[in-house]
Amino acid sequence: MTGFIVHSIPGSPYGRAVLATLEEKGLSWRLSPVAPGTFRSPAHLARHPFGKVPVLEHDGVLVYETQAILRHLDRVAPEPPLTPSDVRLAARMDQLMGVNDWYLFQGVSNTIGFQRIVGPRVLGLTPDEAVIAEAMPRARVVMDELARQLGAGPFFTGDSLSLADLMLAPQLDLMSLTPEWAELSASHGQLVDWLARMEARPSFRATTWDRVAQIAQAAGARS
Numbered sequence: 180m181t182g183f184i185v186h187s188i189p190g191s192p193y194g195r196a197v198l199a200t201l202e203e204k205g206l207s208w209r210l211s212p213v214a215p216g217t218f219r220s221p222a223h224l225a226r227h228p229f230g231k232v233p234v235l236e237h238d239g240v241l242v243y244e245t246q247a248i249l250r251h252l253d254r255v256a257p258e259p260p261l262t263p264s265d266v267r268l269a270a271r272m273d274q275l276m277g278v279n280d281w282y283l284f285q286g287v288s289n290t291i292g293f294q295r296i297v298g299p300r301v302l303g304l305t306p307d308e309a310v311i312a313e314a315m316p317r318a319r320v321v322m323d324e325l326a327r328q329l330g331a332g333p334f335f336t337g338d339s340l341s342l343a344d345l346m347l348a349p350q351l352d353l354m355s356l357t358p359e360w361a362e363l364s365a366s367h368g369q370l371v372d373w374l375a376r377m378e379a380r381p382s383f384r385a386t387t388w389d390r391v392a393q394i395a396q397a398a399g400a401r402s
């Protein structure tokens with residue numbers, strides 16, 4: 180199989196979901212780092228018309244939108260399967276990937292995670308406490324629902340790792356770096372244990388923010 184190129188940046192939870200999925204599949208990949216400030220460059224807009232990361236380049240095909248990328252990887256490299264064969268569990272996986280995009284990322288991790296971690300670390304911004312406080316009720320709803328869906332686990336769709344775990348873990352890993360995590364996770368021990376198990380996987384250890392930053396530095400960021 181020809182190589183996989185991932186256009187992304189260190190610290191991107193969506194980018195990490197793609198890299199961790201490639202690792203879980205045992206596929207070799209190359210990072211093409213997108214330089215900060217160049218998301219709207221003609222070169223990057225040609226890959227992603229909405230100016231975001233990640234973008235997967237494989238076999239002459241460009242795929243953007245993380246859900247599409249993960250499903251593409253699961254089709255082109257079927258082993259190990261990361262979509263449950265049971266249709267009810269597959270529906271749960273799809274639902275959770277939607278929850279990740281519409282309720283965990285939008286309004287929670289792109290707010291609390293950005294204000295606390297990404298903004299200060301990448302852009303030198305000071306957290307806006309009012310914006311964080313306003314996001315907390317949404318964060319509590321998301322955490323309650325994720326804990327309910329996980330149940331006893333060990334994974335979101337039961338006994339086997341799925342694309343839902345690989346999408347959700349990078350976002351929750353970012354959230355776990357914030358001071359708000361203590362309150363948000365206090366009554367969700369099983370979710371905390373699941374996150375610890377995900378972070379301990381070789382695929383996650385190989386794709387930490389620091390590790391991807393080292394790879395990006397070696398590759399040299401470009402637009």
Ligand SMILES: N[C@@H](CCC(=O)N[C@@H](CS)C(=O)NCC(=O)O)C(=O)O
Nearest residue numbers: 191192193230231232233244245246
């Ligand atoms: N729906 C997109 C979301 C991608 C996304 O928002 N990526 C963030 C980084 S994690 C980004 O590109 N942010 C830059 C920006 O919004 O300008 C996906 O699933 O890939």
